Amino acid sequence: MSNSGSTLTTTPHRGRTGETILRITARVVGFVILVTLSVTFVVPFLWQVILSLSSLADVDRIALLGVPPTVHPESYVRVFEIVAYAKAFFNSFFIAGWVTLLQVVTSAMAAFAFSRLQWPGRDRLFLLYLATMMIPGVVLMVPNFALILSLGLFNTYAGLIIPAAFSAYGTFLLRQFMLTIPSSLDEAAAIDGAGPVRIFLDVILPLTRPGLIVLTIFTFLGNYNSFFWPLVLIKDENLRTLPIALRAFDTTYGTDTPALMAASLMAMIPPIIIFILLQRYLVKGIQLGAVKG
Amino acid sequence: MTVGSTRSRLLFALAFLLPNLLGFLVFTAGPVLASFGMSLTDLSIAKHNFYSDEQVEFIGLENYENILVGPESQQFFWPYFGNTVFLMLGIPLGIAGSLAISLLITAKIPPTKTANRGVLSAIVVVLTIVAAFAVWHATQPGDRPPGEELVLSVESGLSDMSTWQVERLRAVTATLATIGVGVLAILGLTVGSLFFRTAFYLPSLLAGVPMFLLWKTLYRPDGGLINAVLDPIIDGTHAVVTATPALLWQGLGVLLALASLGLAGRSVYTGVERVIHREAGASSFVGRLVLVLTMLAIAGGLVLVIYHLPASAAAAAAEGTQGFNPPEWLVSTTWAKPALIVMGVWLGVGGANMLLYIAGISNIPPELYEAADIDGANQWQRFINVTWPQLAPTTFFIVIMSTIGGLQGGFEQALIMTDGLYDTTVLTYYIYNLAFEDEFQLGLASAVAWVMFAIIFTMTVINYRFGSKLTNE
Secondary structure, X not given: OOXXXXXXXXXXXXXXXXXXXXXXXXXXXXXXXXXHHHHHHHHHHHHHHHHHHOOOOOHHHHHHHOOOOOOOOOHHHHHHHHOOHHHXXXXXXXXXXXXXXXXXXXXXXXXXXXXXXXXXXXHHHHHHHHHHHOOOHHXXXXXXXXXXXXXXXXXXXXXXXXXXXXXXXXXXHHHHXXXXXXXXXXXXXXXXXXXXXXXXXXXXXXXXXXXXXHHHHHHHHHHHOOXXXXXXXXOOHHHOOHHHHXXXXXXXXXXXXXXXXXXXXXXXXXXXXXXXXXXXXXXXHHHOXXXXX | OOOOOHHHHHHHHHHHHHHHHHHHHHHHHHHHHHHHHHOOEOOOOOOOOOOOOOOOOEOOOHHHHHHHOOOOOOOOHHHHHHHHHHHOOHHXXXXXXXXXXXXXXXXXXXXXXXXXXXXXXXXXXXXXXXXXXXXXXXXXXXXXXXXXXXXXXXXXXXXOOEHHHHHHHHXXXXXXXXXXXXXXXXXXXXXXXXXXXXXXXXXXXXXXXXXHHHHHHHOOOOOOHHHHHHHHHHHHHHHHHHHOOHHHHHHHHHHHHHHHHHHHHHHHHHHHHHHHOOOOOHHHHXXXXXXXXXXXHHHHHHHHHHHHHHHHXXXXXXXXXXXXXXXOHHHOOOOHHHHHHHHHHHHHOOOHHHHHHHHHHHOOOHHHHHHHHHOOOOHHHHHHHHHHHHOHHXXXXXXXXXXXXXXXXXXXXXXXXXXXXXXXXXXXXXXXXXXXXXXOOHHHHHHHHHHHHHHHHHHHHXXXXXXXXHHOO
């Protein structure tokens, strides 16, 4: 199938017109299927927009009408009046931002030690890192909860940020990137008298840029959407992240569908912007096996 | 770098490693050991806290016994495990969908030449405008007649609006929908495959609480979009089925069953023949078998539905409802899990798996297709003999990752959309309930986590042994 269109650009030979017509038909059918699929992927978002703009009275009959009889953008304002939604936006960005910064820095440093420095026991320790990546997250939930409680970090920003600031996965990913950098580069720098710190900052980090960007995007998006830890650790309304605020909104004011849809739509916008701006890195990262699991 | 003494090199390495290693030991390695230790105790925050001086007791494997064979296991663990496995039925569907979509995207369907793109886009723009005008003229109710506000709509839910108003809104909807489809087609032509890839990827990027809340409104039995679309379709089916003899549908079912069995048999036979004549290895046969069995399962489901259509139509008529009743989705024990599966497939079909398949397909050496063309292979033969075996390593990786994810997944969806009601509680939800909702029974919850670990580990080993056979040709 993957080459079906490649001969279309050459002039068809006499007697092969039938075949060409067949191929064009196949492409038209394929295109219609693609457009139909994209309709099913777009319609739920349009539905969300339409619901967010309807009046409370019209929400339940939008499915019968299509477009709302009157447009009510004030739901978008109501969200911020009912719950501390602006604070939730801030919290989500604040927590995801700190986690991303710390995780990228600690992972890059560790990846450097694992890929560019020679020291006894290095490969054995790295194997231990790899082994823990196989352990499902559910095993860590309970002891980490107990640990956070005993450290006095329950219901604090630090309780959400510090445990997430270290990642065996990030170390692994950046090590893979650093291994592709030719060792002649840092050897040359070492001959010129550069120490490990200089080599790390001036040689390795700039060349690992694509890897750093991939890890930044995945960590940020993963933590922006993170639900479980904020659900378990945060009780204070002022510390709620977006997913928690949305859930609270749903359980308390769930009947206000327009405001609920406005809130969920607004929460989806930052990832969409990040994706469209950095699409090329994201796709590359996923194809390198950087699937955050 | 091998500069400096062993001692100084170790010190430098430790300096770089320290922040990460510290976090790793405190929040990963330590907790893993602690978790196993906790699973052997009766630790519970309700019992052991600042205000009580009760000692945490070592109870050996008692927690595991309670979970797996105790009197409560039939009420909790096993049903929850069943729900988890049921929801994982979406995995093969999603993988098949990802593969199909990747094949479409890599088939270079939108024209690659700028000139061709321009001409085709112009044609579609004109077509869209014409179609939009046509739809508007066909559906709009004309000028507002005097006194129209007195002619109220008789449809339930719309009875406070006039017929004219309802018709007009529907005409606007139909016209906008036509324009929308046209815009998507134009984007597909001008941006090309990248547009479709982006559109299909967005749902998986946005999977999370906001998305689950959106789907909760889509699934509303009354006023939800899905049933609004489904209702006329299933009512139409009902009308057609009741108007035609039952034998027709049963015959159609039998024919479809025979046809799919025949095709499957032929494909398996070809595979066996190849193994006997040593044209291909046993692994290629296993790969072929997996594909045939998946397709057979899908066809089987379809056959059952078609065969039973007349009986279900009669049953619906006997109950006195008009047409078939649409499912109640998230508020019904029968349909809640299928609803979560459908949403899961929609969310995941264009996600990471699709991107992995696209990468896999573009890495297939073109010579293989050229060789297949010389042998006179048709599209299906090209797929089953070249594409599918070449993608085996990708499929293998996707199956392993999805199985691991599937066994642990399903918690967020259930909590947000059903509160775990209607048999949607999964194993992770069980841990959440035990550890964080009821009595904070941390020991018992840890034991469930280790049982899950054992299941995941076993599944991964099975996948690995089966899959390495499949991929090492």
